[in-house]
Amino acid sequence: MIVIAPSSELTPDQIARFIHTLGLNINVKETCYGANIEGPKSVVRKALAEVRKLDPNRIFSKVRAFPIGDERRCRAHHGSRPGFNQVEKEWRDLAMIDVGLCAADRGETCELPPRPKPLPVKRLKEIAEEVTK
Amino acid sequence: MKVFMIPPNSLILYDLVERFGHQPLSLMGELREHVVKPEVESPPLNISQEDIMKGLKYAGIEVPSGVRGRLAIWGPMVDEAEAAIIMHDMPYTFGCVGCHRTNLMLTYMVRRKGIPTLEVHYPHDDEEAKVMVTKIKAFLEGLK
Numbered sequence: 001m002i003v004i005a006p007s008s009e010l011t012p013d014q015i016a017r018f019i020h021t022l023g024l025n026i027n028v029k030e031t032c033y034g035a036n037i038e039g040p041k042s043v044v045r046k047a048l049a050e051v052r053k054l055d056p057n058r059i060f061s062k063v064r065a066f067p068i069g070d071e072r073r074c075r076a077h078h079g080s081r082p083g084f085n086q087v088e089k090e091w092r093d094l095a096m097i098d099v100g101l102c103a104a105d106r107g108e109t110c111e112l113p114p115r116p117k118p119l120p121v122k123r124l125k126e127i128a129e130e131v132t133k
Numbered sequence: 134m135k136v137f138m139i140p141p142n143s144l145i146l147y148d149l150v151e152r153f154g155h156q157p158l159s160l161m162g163e164l165r166e167h168v169v170k171p172e173v174e175s176p177p178l179n180i181s182q183e184d185i186m187k188g189l190k191y192a193g194i195e196v197p198s199g200v201r202g203r204l205a206i207w208g209p210m211v212d213e214a215e216a217a218i219i220m221h222d223m224p225y226t227f228g229c230v231g232c233h234r235t236n237l238m239l240t241y242m243v244r245r246k247g248i249p250t251l252e253v254h255y256p257h258d259d260e261e262a263k264v265m266v267t268k269i270k271a272f273l274e275g276l277k
């Protein structure tokens with residue numbers, strides 16, 4: 001399953017056509033989020049490596065349990081099952097992961113700023129007194 | 134190395150683990166074997182009786198069947214894992230008691246196993262994403 005980050009300028013159609021031009025013996029299905037590819041493991045890996053080169057930090061992938069066009073899953077056969085919430089949410093956030101990957105490529109060491117210290121009770125009392133005056 | 138991920142079906146974690154040169158132990162890969170078996174005809178029958186017995190290895194009989202059923206698939210993956218990445222505060226892992234309790238149980242099992250484990254938080258902005266990705270990269274590169 002190849003997923004294009006929303007920050008990429010590539011379209012699923014471009015990805016699917018590109019995979020076709022590779023001339024590999026695999027099945028390709030264009031989807032709304034990218035493409036699904038299926039075939040012998042080594043060939044799929046080869047295709048994925050080529051696709052990634054198009055936009056390395058904005059093309060993501062994972063394995064999918066159901067085969068392409070499976071009647072239990074494919075919407076064409078009314079087989080859609082719940083579970084898209086997760087991919088939809090993660091797809092939306094891939095733009096952030098892209099920023100993270102670019103930072104990692106530059107060798108940045110990122111740390112979150114330290115959490116603010118809790119307000120001392122003494123200061124809280126002072127604020128309460130100021131407000132109630 | 135074989136890296137287990139929590140949540141085990143995460144696209145982000147799967148991609149990062151594979152990108153940085155390790156083998157992700159994915160729920161999808163395990164389920165694929167279940168759903169393409171010729172004897173399985175429909176999704177409610179994905180879990181066979183053998184799986185339920187496997188689940189008993191990881192959770193007692195009094196544990197809800199939803200948890201045991203899930204652990205029948207996820208438990209062997211934890212056994213196989215050589216390292217793990219746990220992502221906390223995922224916005225999409227709400228759900229029934231079965232889902233949530235299984236997630237807690239998985240986290241417990243991974244921590245108890247004593248394998249190299251990285252715990253990160255789901256990012257909400259670019260800065261948090263940078264922290265998460267760089268931590269994961271450093272962790273995975275350190276495993277080599």
